[in-house]
Amino acid sequence: MGGVTDEREARALLSRIAEPGDRRIGRLLRTAGAADVVAMIRAGRAGLEQDERYRVRLATADPGADLARVAAVGGRLLVPGDLEWPTQLDDLGDVAPWALWVRGTVDLRLAALRSVAVVGARASTGYGTHVASTFASDLAMSGWTVVSGGAFGIDAAAHAGALAARGVTVAVLACGVDVAYPPRHDALFARIAADGLIVSEVPPGAAPHRTRFLVRNRVIAALTRGTVVVEAALRSGALSTAHEAERLGRPVLGVPGPVTSAMSQGVHRALRAGAVLVTSADEVVEAVGGLGVDLAPEPSGPVRPRDALDPLSARVLDAVPARRPATLDSVARTAGVTPAETAAALGLLELSGFVRQGPQGWALASGAPR
Amino acid sequence: MGGVTDEREARALLSRIAEPGDRRIGRLLRTAGAADVVAMIRAGRAGLEQDERYRVRLATADPGADLARVAAVGGRLLVPGDLEWPTQLDDLGDVAPWALWVRGTVDLRLAALRSVAVVGARASTGYGTHVASTFASDLAMSGWTVVSGGAFGIDAAAHAGALAARGVTVAVLACGVDVAYPPRHDALFARIAADGLIVSEVPPGAAPHRTRFLVRNRVIAALTRGTVVVEAALRSGALSTAHEAERLGRPVLGVPGPVTSAMSQGVHRALRAGAVLVTSADEVVEAVGGLGVDLAPEPSGPVRPRDALDPLSARVLDAVPARRPATLDSVARTAGVTPAETAAALGLLELSGFVRQGPQGWALASGAPR
Numbered sequence: 253m254g255g256v257t258d259e260r261e262a263r264a265l266l267s268r269i270a271e272p273g274d275r276r277i278g279r280l281l282r283t284a285g286a287a288d289v290v291a292m293i294r295a296g297r298a299g300l301e302q303d304e305r306y307r308v309r310l311a312t313a314d315p316g317a318d319l320a321r322v323a324a325v326g327g328r329l330l331v332p333g334d335l336e337w338p339t340q341l342d343d344l345g346d347v348a349p350w351a352l353w354v355r356g357t358v359d360l361r362l363a364a365l366r367s368v369a370v371v372g373a374r375a376s377t378g379y380g381t382h383v384a385s386t387f388a389s390d391l392a393m394s395g396w397t398v399v400s401g402g403a404f405g406i407d408a409a410a411h412a413g414a415l416a417a418r419g420v421t422v423a424v425l426a427c428g429v430d431v432a433y434p435p436r437h438d439a440l441f442a443r444i445a446a447d448g449l450i451v452s453e454v455p456p457g458a459a460p461h462r463t464r465f466l467v468r469n470r471v472i473a474a475l476t477r478g479t480v481v482v483e484a485a486l487r488s489g490a491l492s493t494a495h496e497a498e499r500l501g502r503p504v505l506g507v508p509g510p511v512t513s514a515m516s517q518g519v520h521r522a523l524r525a526g527a528v529l530v531t532s533a534d535e536v537v538e539a540v541g542g543l544g545v546d547l548a549p550e551p552s553g554p555v556r557p558r559d560a561l562d563p564l565s566a567r568v569l570d571a572v573p574a575r576r577p578a579t580l581d582s583v584a585r586t587a588g589v590t591p592a593e594t595a596a597a598l599g600l601l602e603l604s605g606f607v608r609q610g611p612q613g614w615a616l617a618s619g620a621p622r
Numbered sequence: 623m624g625g626v627t628d629e630r631e632a633r634a635l636l637s638r639i640a641e642p643g644d645r646r647i648g649r650l651l652r653t654a655g656a657a658d659v660v661a662m663i664r665a666g667r668a669g670l671e672q673d674e675r676y677r678v679r680l681a682t683a684d685p686g687a688d689l690a691r692v693a694a695v696g697g698r699l700l701v702p703g704d705l706e707w708p709t710q711l712d713d714l715g716d717v718a719p720w721a722l723w724v725r726g727t728v729d730l731r732l733a734a735l736r737s738v739a740v741v742g743a744r745a746s747t748g749y750g751t752h753v754a755s756t757f758a759s760d761l762a763m764s765g766w767t768v769v770s771g772g773a774f775g776i777d778a779a780a781h782a783g784a785l786a787a788r789g790v791t792v793a794v795l796a797c798g799v800d801v802a803y804p805p806r807h808d809a810l811f812a813r814i815a816a817d818g819l820i821v822s823e824v825p826p827g828a829a830p831h832r833t834r835f836l837v838r839n840r841v842i843a844a845l846t847r848g849t850v851v852v853e854a855a856l857r858s859g860a861l862s863t864a865h866e867a868e869r870l871g872r873p874v875l876g877v878p879g880p881v882t883s884a885m886s887q888g889v890h891r892a893l894r895a896g897a898v899l900v901t902s903a904d905e906v907v908e909a910v911g912g913l914g915v916d917l918a919p920e921p922s923g924p925v926r927p928r929d930a931l932d933p934l935s936a937r938v939l940d941a942v943p944a945r946r947p948a949t950l951d952s953v954a955r956t957a958g959v960t961p962a963e964t965a966a967a968l969g970l971l972e973l974s975g976f977v978r979q980g981p982q983g984w985a986l987a988s989g990a991p992r
Contacts, residue, residue, distance in 0.1 A: 524901075
């Protein structure tokens with residue numbers, strides 16, 4: 253196939269030929285455009301050990317087909333700079349995702365603003381499944397988005413709990429957003445895509461390689477304000493999500509269980525090492541909620557972030573920059589509404605925890621406390 | 623009856639007429655002898671609100687009869703200054719016990735040197751009972767003395783576990799050491815008295831008043847190097863023992879359980895407030911063991927403190943002062959053995975965690991880390 257010049261297509265192509273979390277590609281993308289990086293790989297000038305392997309994949313990669321394929325299942329590709337891009341992923345530095353394939357109706361950036369990872373063992377006990385589902389329901393009822401993987405056990409229970417409360421749930425997969433893995437989760441993924449989001453760094457149709465699960469965990473940790481481990485044996489993969497969260501300065505929370513249960517041993521070890529013990533969704537919110545959110549009256553029912561906003565507020569929110577604060581006038585100009593309308597909308601958005609006002613102006617309240 | 627002049631009889635009398643933990647009596651005893659305090663109460667000059675009530679009790683008090691009564695059940699009265707007096711109780715200051723009635727064959731001071739309180743709810747679950755019994759057995763197997771109350775539930779399970787491992791267990795009661803309360807614990811108390819100790823601040827035959835249970839808890843906390851709460855509802859009395867331990871600077875430890883269990887809610891709250899989460903007896907020992915003890919090779923089986931000592935070591939240990947360190951020569955003189963024999967015995971006693979050597983000489987290793 254020929255060269256790509258479009259940045260979005262180039263990032264789609266990179267997700268097809270390179271493995272997620274490739275630190276050298278992350279570094280190249282700091283100074284070069286994705287199309288240039290693709291050209292460097294093609295020419296063998298990228299200095300990557302995997303150059304050869306990535307070049308082999310180049311021969312059959314077709315980003316246009318991948319983009320059409322994700323669109324066919326109601327999905328899209330997000331890249332940094334998009335309004336929907338969750339900028340907290342930039343905290344991952346060189347291993348930040350360079351693109352995300354998403355499937356579903358919800359706005360990822362808004363959903364992730366108030367989100368918590370609920371993770372744990374595949375071989376969960378009845379107790380763990382019950383707790384994961386209850387916590388997720390209660391979080392959803394308080395307007396929090398639940399983020400997890402797509403595995404049996406705690407992951408599935410968390411999604412089911414959030415969905416039962418008509419909340420937003422996000423599954424971050426290690427395979428393509430159109431791949432049902434494990435296959436028995438076909439129906440669950442369809443429900444998540446209908447009411448929430450399925451997210452992946454790898455393109456449609458991609459298989460869940462073993463290493464991709466671990467690499468995927470950093471996305472779950474970075475998207476959310478904190479990670480709750482519900483059940484985990486001593487060597488559980490769920491603990492890797494907790495370690496990623498800790499590395500990012502996000503709170504790590506653990507649900508205790510019987511000391512006689514192997515499925516609680518990993519959690520207890522994390523709690524002894526400094527994780528915060530939580531016994532309810534309220535305590536989770538207390539631990540991960542930002543200052544503005546804590547002071548805000550909690551919504552009384554499940555809130556789908558974008559649904560909850562009137563059109564004017566949604567328009568103003570889209571105009572608030574993610575990082576550098578902007579003045580009220582600047583936000584008003586970007587949104588194309590009057591300063592008075594902007595001020596009123598920003599006040600409501602601040603109360604709901606979407607934005608925060610600092611000395612330099614308004615910004616998204618997306619970051620976890622560092 | 624006439625006036626008492628003997629200090630021990632006077633303290634026996636005080637335990638009959640005054641309530642344990644009476645702060646004003648504690649203060650008087652700092653500067654006056656117990657016989658003088660009794661005389662002041664008798665004369666209405668003690669400045670105690672309870673003067674009148676205490677004087678009423680004086681009319682029928684008979685310390686000689688109480689001492690005979692405790693002797694009849696194989697017991698004795700301990701007062702500060704006795705070799706067997708556990709000097710760590712002095713940490714309680716004005717509310718330190720002024721006498722302890724004890725029943726059993728073990729030396730209280732030696733037993734309490736390496737002791738842990740294992741406490742919890744009366745209405746324990748099968749899980750809590752199992753954990754209390756297992757922890758106590760394992761502690762006993764490692765040469766640690768278990769201290770608890772005499773109630774159903776966690777207290778009873780802890781004693782039973784320690785006894786099953788042929789270890790030393792100490793029950794601190796809110797009634798006389800010859801009173802079986804609850805009555806169904808008659809046989810348990812007999813076993814504890816045979817292999818361990820029953821301890822009380824109130825004289826033989828005294829009933830367990832409601833307030834005495836709470837006051838008793840400070841003795842459990844002060845005797846031991848740390849307190850483990852196995853199960854406790856949110857308003858459980860077991861938490862008062864934990865608060866006393868915290869006030870004394872002793873470690874407070876908690877065993878987690880299911881967040882769905884009301885009997886673990888009090889423990890989880892304590893853990894969220896800073897108590898140390900423990901999942902095994904090893905972790906308890908790690909948290910409460912002093913420096914010398916941690917470095918010492920752990921005994922490989924249950925150790926009855928006095929049993930474990932050869933006659934020479936026991937004699938040398940008796941000569942080691944509790945607080946102000948003494949030189950080797952001074953210990954040798956007090957013990958009446960040669961300095962060389964004393965040095966050898968002290969070395970062994972230090973390895974076993976009984977004594978410690980500081981720059982000023984040798985002292986008992988009885989204090990918890992402050």
